Amino acid sequence: MGKESSLAPDTAKRRRRKEARPAEIIAAGLAEFADRGFAATKLEDVAARAGVVKGTIYRYFDSKEALFEAALKAQIAPVFDEVLGSLDRFPGSTADLLRLVVPTIYRELFGSGIHVLMRIIIAEGGRFPAIAEFYHRESISRGKAILEAIVRRGVERGEFRSGAAADLPMVVIAPAVMAAVWKMTFDRFEPIAIERFMEAHLDLVLNGLAAR
Amino acid sequence: MGKESSLAPDTAKRRRRKEARPAEIIAAGLAEFADRGFAATKLEDVAARAGVVKGTIYRYFDSKEALFEAALKAQIAPVFDEVLGSLDRFPGSTADLLRLVVPTIYRELFGSGIHVLMRIIIAEGGRFPAIAEFYHRESISRGKAILEAIVRRGVERGEFRSGAAADLPMVVIAPAVMAAVWKMTFDRFEPIAIERFMEAHLDLVLNGLAAR
DNA sequence: GCAGATAATGACTTAGAAGTCATTTACTGC
DNA sequence: GCAGTAAATGACTTCTAAGTCATTATCTGC
Numbered sequence: 001m002g003k004e005s006s007l008a009p010d011t012a013k014r015r016r017r018k019e020a021r022p023a024e025i026i027a028a029g030l031a032e033f034a035d036r037g038f039a040a041t042k043l044e045d046v047a048a049r050a051g052v053v054k055g056t057i058y059r060y061f062d063s064k065e066a067l068f069e070a071a072l073k074a075q076i077a078p079v080f081d082e083v084l085g086s087l088d089r090f091p092g093s094t095a096d097l098l099r100l101v102v103p104t105i106y107r108e109l110f111g112s113g114i115h116v117l118m119r120i121i122i123a124e125g126g127r128f129p130a131i132a133e134f135y136h137r138e139s140i141s142r143g144k145a146i147l148e149a150i151v152r153r154g155v156e157r158g159e160f161r162s163g164a165a166a167d168l169p170m171v172v173i174a175p176a177v178m179a180a181v182w183k184m185t186f187d188r189f190e191p192i193a194i195e196r197f198m199e200a201h202l203d204l205v206l207n208g209l210a211a212r
Numbered sequence: 213m214g215k216e217s218s219l220a221p222d223t224a225k226r227r228r229r230k231e232a233r234p235a236e237i238i239a240a241g242l243a244e245f246a247d248r249g250f251a252a253t254k255l256e257d258v259a260a261r262a263g264v265v266k267g268t269i270y271r272y273f274d275s276k277e278a279l280f281e282a283a284l285k286a287q288i289a290p291v292f293d294e295v296l297g298s299l300d301r302f303p304g305s306t307a308d309l310l311r312l313v314v315p316t317i318y319r320e321l322f323g324s325g326i327h328v329l330m331r332i333i334i335a336e337g338g339r340f341p342a343i344a345e346f347y348h349r350e351s352i353s354r355g356k357a358i359l360e361a362i363v364r365r366g367v368e369r370g371e372f373r374s375g376a377a378a379d380l381p382m383v384v385i386a387p388a389v390m391a392a393v394w395k396m397t398f399d400r401f402e403p404i405a406i407e408r409f410m411e412a413h414l415d416l417v418l419n420g421l422a423a424r
Numbered sequence: 425g426c427a428g429a430t431a432a433t434g435a436c437t438t439a440g441a442a443g444t445c446a447t448t449t450a451c452t453g454c
Numbered sequence: 455g456c457a458g459t460a461a462a463t464g465a466c467t468t469c470t471a472a473g474t475c476a477t478t479a480t481c482t483g484c
Contacts, residue, residue, distance in 0.1 A: 165415040
C-alpha cells in the first residue's frame with residue numbers, strides 16, 4: 001500500500017493511485033452488478049465500495065456500460081487450455097479422471113467468482129449479447145471440448161458405453177450447473193450441501209456412462 | 213396475442229374493459245420483465261404493449277413492484293399435485309414412468325412460459341426474496357417431492373440402485389435445468405436440439421439409476 | 425522546496441422514468 | 455335520449471441516477 005510520513009499510516013484523503021484504481025473499481029463494480037444487476041446498480045455505490053467518488057470512475061471508464069463490460073471481461077479467465085493437453089498423459093481410468101475433474105469444476109464454480117458471473121450472464125445476456133458471446137467462446141465452448149475429450153477417451157478405452165449420453169457430453173456436467181443455479185436462487189430457503197450433491201452427481205454420471 | 217382487431221367496428225379509442233385489462237397488463241409486464249429485467253423495464257413500454265397508457269396501469273396496480281409481483285404470481289401455476297397421486301396407479305416400470313415424466317417436464321419448460329419465469333427468478337430473486345420463496349414453495353419443492361417419490365418407487369421395486377444419486381433425486385432433473393439455462397443464454401450462438409438433449413438426458417439417468 | 429502536471433473531488437446539469445391527477449369520454453340504467 | 459359513473463387519458467410533478475467539469479490536492483522531477 002501507499003505510505004505517508006505522518007502519524008496514521010494512510011491519512012491523505014486524495015491519494016493518487018493511477019495503477020490500482022481500475023482494478024479496485026472493477027472489483028467493486030462486479031460485486032454490485034452481481035447482486036443488483038446492471039440497471040439497478042448505482043455508480044455512486046460502486047464508487048463508495050471502491051473507496052472513491054463517482055467522478056473518479058469516469059477517469060477510467062467512459063460509461064457505466066464500459067465499466068460493466070470491462071468488469072466481466074476481467075473475470076472471464078480461460079484456464080482450461082492446459083487441461084486439454086494433459087488429458088493424454090493421465091494414467092488412470094476415465095472414471096478416475098472424472099473423479100478428478102468434476103470436483104475441480106465444483107471448486108471453480110463455488111470457490112471463485114464464477115457463479116457470480118453466471119448470474120450476470122443469465123440476467124443480462126439478452127441485453128449484452130457481446131458479453132454472452134465472449135463468455136461462450138472463451139469459457140463454455142472450451143469446457144465443452146474438454147468434456148467431449150474425456151468422454152471420448154472413456155468410450156475408446158471401452159470403459160464407457162457409446163450412446164446418447166456419450167454423444168452429448170454436456171449432460172455430464174449438468175448437475176453442477178443446477179447446483180450453481182440453486183445456490184443463487186433457493187439456497188436461502190433450502191440450502192444444498194454441495195459436497196453431498198457432488199457425490200450424487202458423480203454417482204449418477206459414472207454409473208450412467210459405465211459400460212455394462 | 214390479445215390485440216385489438218383494427219378492421220372490426222372497434223374504432224372507439226377509449227374502450228372501457230375493466231375485466232380484461234389486468235390480465236393484459238400482466239401479460240405485457242411479464243414479457244417486458246422477462247427480457248429486460250425489473251429495473252430496466254419501463255412502465256411506458258408495458259402500457260404500450262398492453263394497448264393502454266401508463267396511467268391506466270396505476271388504476272389496477274399500486275406500483276411497478278406490485279405489478280411485478282402480481283405478474284409472477286399469476287404465472288406460477290402448481291400443476292403438480294395430481295401427478296403425485298397418480299404415481300401409485302402407474303402400471304409399468306419406473307424407467308417407463310420416467311420416460312413419461314421427463315418429456316412432460318421438457319414440454320412444460322420449453323412450451324409454456326416457465327423458462328421465462330426461471331430467468332426472472334434467477335435475475336431478480338436476490339432483490340425479491342418473497343417471490344423466490346413463493347416459487348420455491350409452490351413449484352420447486354413439489355416437483356422435488358414428485359421426483360423423490362418416483363426414485364423411491366424404483367428403488368423399492370428393485371429397479372434402481374440405492375446409492376448417492378437415489379438419495380438426492382434432484383440430480384436426476386439437472387440436465388433439463390441446464391437446457392433451460394442454455395436456451396436463455398447461449399442458444400443464439402450455439403443452439404441445442406432439445407429433443408436430442410432430452411434423449412441424452414434420459415439415457416444417462418436411466419442407466420445411472422438402473423440396478424445392475 | 426518549488427512548479428508543473430494530473431488524479432481526485434464534489435457540486436452541478438441533464439435525462440428519463442415513476443407516480444399523480446384533473447379532464448375527457450365511453451358505458452350504464454333509467 | 456339523458457344523466458350519472460368511472461375507465462381511460464395525457465400532461466404534469468418529482469425524484470433519482472448518469473454523466474460533466476471547474477477546482478483542489480497530491481505527486482513528480484528539478
